[in-house]
Amino acid sequence: MASKLPKATLNLKQFLLRQEVLKLYRDIFRTIRKVADENTRLELKEWARSDFKNNKHHSDETTIKSMLYYGRKSLKDLQKSLALSDS
Amino acid sequence: MAAANLVRSAFNGLLRKSTTYKTPVVCRLSTVALQQKYHTVKAIARTYNIQQLQNGRKRQFATGPVRKITQEEIAERVMKVCKAYDKLVSTQLSLDSHFINDLGLDSLDHVEIIMAMEDEFGFEIPDSDAERLLKPKDIVQYVADKEDIYE
Numbered sequence: 001m002a003s004k005l006p007k008a009t010l011n012l013k014q015f016l017l018r019q020e021v022l023k024l025y026r027d028i029f030r031t032i033r034k035v036a037d038e039n040t041r042l043e044l045k046e047w048a049r050s051d052f053k054n055n056k057h058h059s060d061e062t063t064i065k066s067m068l069y070y071g072r073k074s075l076k077d078l079q080k081s082l083a084l085s086d087s
Numbered sequence: 088m089a090a091a092n093l094v095r096s097a098f099n100g101l102l103r104k105s106t107t108y109k110t111p112v113v114c115r116l117s118t119v120a121l122q123q124k125y126h127t128v129k130a131i132a133r134t135y136n137i138q139q140l141q142n143g144r145k146r147q148f149a150t151g152p153v154r155k156i157t158q159e160e161i162a163e164r165v166m167k168v169c170k171a172y173d174k175l176v177s178t179q180l181s182l183d184s185h186f187i188n189d190l191g192l193d194s195l196d197h198v199e200i201i202m203a204m205e206d207e208f209g210f211e212i213p214d215s216d217a218e219r220l221l222k223p224k225d226i227v228q229y230v231a232d233k234e235d236i237y238e
Contacts, residue, residue, distance in 0.1 A: 022198055023214060029202050052195055 017064050024071050025052060031078055036085075044078070156234060161208075162227045168203050169223055172196075182224040197221070204230075 010018065028048050035041045055067050162182065169175055178190055186192045186200065201217045208230055212220075220226045 018194075019214075022194055022218075025195055025198050026202065026214065026217075029199065033206075049195070049199075056193070056195070 013061065017061065017068075020068055021052075021064070024068060024075065028071070028075050028078075031075060031082065034082055158227065158231055161230050161234075162223075164207055165204065165223050165226050165230070168207050169200065172200055172203060180223070182227065183222055185222050187221065201226075208233075 025048070029045070032041055032044045032048070035044065051071075058064050058067065166180070166182070169180055174192060174196055175190060180190060184190055186197050187194070192200075198217070201212055201220060204226055205212050210233065212229075216229065220229055
């Protein structure tokens with residue numbers, strides 16, 4: 001039986017992964033907002049953007065998951081250093 | 088009520104305790120100083136009353152924006168933010184242009200635009216709502232709903 005869905009539809013796992021990636025992107029930007037220095041903020045934004053864009057093309061689940069892990073780790077580091085610089 | 092409190096605090100200790108604020112009671116200060124105080128308080132009360140009249144005698148609980156924002160203003164601000172986004176500078180965009188289908192952006196850019204809107208309007212947009220806002224028109228409608236504008 002032919003599927004009635006358009007070809008570009010993602011299956012559930014892919015959809016969930018995509019949502020994870022977008023959520024991470026959003027969290028990174030929210031954290032970058034808190035940075036006091038304007039130049040650092042712009043640099044961090046450019047870094048995040050280019051990293052995400054360069055890895056946009058992966059379709060393999062494992063690769064995407066390892067990228068997500070790396071991204072989350074970087075976010076945690078950023079948050080820690082922000083907390084340190086604030087106190 | 089707030090105006091009465093303002094007046095009361097301004098005249099504190101100078102006047103005999105009087106429940107009505109419209110008529111200043113004779114006090115120990117010189118009449119000149121009293122007149123000046125009275126005039127400032129009257130001006131404050133006047134602007135407060137005008138504010139009340141404009142808002143249809145609505146009770147104000149918190150100091151929010153003095154005047155209500157209109158739908159055109161929201162649309163203007165949304166378009167301004169979109170135009171300021173670096174990937175959209177050269178394209179022609181209208182309220183109906185779809186970010187992904189018409190303007191060629193991808194979902195990461197969409198996230199960035201929604202965050203720029205959050206910065207502009209000062210409130211956070213949750214993920215579940217953000218993924219539905221795919222045209223400037225949708226964003227205008229969403230912000231208007233948040234600010235309770237009925238037109």
